[in-house]
Amino acid sequence: MPADSPLLSICIPAYNRPRQLIELLRSVDCAAGQVEIVVSEDRSPKRAEIRAAMETEAQRSPYPVRYFENAENLGYDGNVRHLLELASGKYVLFMGDDDLFVPGTLDRFLTFLAQHSDAKYVLRSYIVRHEGGAVETFRYMPAAADLTPGEETVAWLFKRSVTICGFTIDRAEALKHATADLDGTLLYQIYLMAEVCLDHPSVYCDIAVAEAVQSYRDDKPMFGASSAEKGRYVPGSVSEDNSINFTKSYFEVTEYLDRKHGTTLTARVRESLSKYSYPFLSIQRKRGIGPFLHYARRLDKECGLGQTPYFHLYKWGLVILGEANCDRLIRVIKRALPQTPEL
Numbered sequence: 001m002p003a004d005s006p007l008l009s010i011c012i013p014a015y016n017r018p019r020q021l022i023e024l025l026r027s028v029d030c031a032a033g034q035v036e037i038v039v040s041e042d043r044s045p046k047r048a049e050i051r052a053a054m055e056t057e058a059q060r061s062p063y064p065v066r067y068f069e070n071a072e073n074l075g076y077d078g079n080v081r082h083l084l085e086l087a088s089g090k091y092v093l094f095m096g097d098d099d100l101f102v103p104g105t106l107d108r109f110l111t112f113l114a115q116h117s118d119a120k121y122v123l124r125s126y127i128v129r130h131e132g133g134a135v136e137t138f139r140y141m142p143a144a145a146d147l148t149p150g151e152e153t154v155a156w157l158f159k160r161s162v163t164i165c166g167f168t169i170d171r172a173e174a175l176k177h178a179t180a181d182l183d184g185t186l187l188y189q190i191y192l193m194a195e196v197c198l199d200h201p202s203v204y205c206d207i208a209v210a211e212a213v214q215s216y217r218d219d220k221p222m223f224g225a226s227s228a229e230k231g232r233y234v235p236g237s238v239s240e241d242n243s244i245n246f247t248k249s250y251f252e253v254t255e256y257l258d259r260k261h262g263t264t265l266t267a268r269v270r271e272s273l274s275k276y277s278y279p280f281l282s283i284q285r286k287r288g289i290g291p292f293l294h295y296a297r298r299l300d301k302e303c304g305l306g307q308t309p310y311f312h313l314y315k316w317g318l319v320i321l322g323e324a325n326c327d328r329l330i331r332v333i334k335r336a337l338p339q340t341p342e343l
Helices: 018-026 047-060 075-086 106-115 151-160 171-175 188-199 240-261 265-275 278-282 289-303 309-335
Strands: 008-014 035-041 065-069 091-094 121-129 135-138 145-147 167-170 202-211
Touching: 008 018, 008 075, 018 047, 035 047, 035 075, 047 065, 065 075, 075 091, 075 171, 075 188, 091 171, 106 121, 106 202, 121 151, 121 188, 135 309, 151 188, 151 265, 167 171, 167 188, 171 188, 188 240, 240 265, 240 289, 265 309, 278 289, 278 309, 289 309
Parallel strands: 008 035, 008 091, 035 065, 121 202
Antiparallel strands: 091 167, 121 135, 121 167, 145 202
């Protein structure tokens, strides 16, 4: 890596959200000198608006801003892979184009990276801001901790790494594992984490550096435009089929890794996802009890998520209490604990 390369490349796959992209860029608030910002626009209908916004932001930003436009729509996974090629930092930190940095945390995160330069992957803490202003913090351990390489660590990291905001990985190591084999899964970052963490040390950072805005909950997802995503995902709605196909993608990734490395990640991850299946279930509760129960049966039969009692507890809790009340209960429990409960 050249001596003048930044410690961190903030990489943003952009698609059709010019206003949110501007808000994200303006939330970068660290001291200049250690970061670059790399944006790859994926041939969206609002490309011209995004281009104009990027020209303005590049002029006002104190950070190096590099903007690229894809000649064809690569899809989520392809664009993430492309950003790794475009970046120049030791580490790459990905942000969805609707996510935000938590004010005052990025300098601390950069210090953490400099102090843990042997780690090839960094599991971050992050926050979600709910309607009404309630903040939920996703904190996986009571404090920062080193994570040993191996299958057990990878299985533990799988679900905890899926949210793209703040996903941080050693760029050189990630580039070694580039493949288009899993395009369309929407889980390319999970595949990279697994390949790197099977053989290299990783670390948990307890600084909640990013806010996951979760625009998909507005029922207007952008996935499905690329050739790899068509047939799996239909843009414009978080439909039952979209949710089922996304869940199945986890096991497409684990089975790929199991075949390649002789691991047993599929069984390990299926059990983990069953224990922590609340978000997989709750995403469809707004459709009404009948459609929700039909969807839950599909999660059990087609994805195998019903193998632990937790799945059924979440399912009936959502039926009886509804999503809003269940969400509030979970936030109360999490605020009383130093970390997300280990089930």
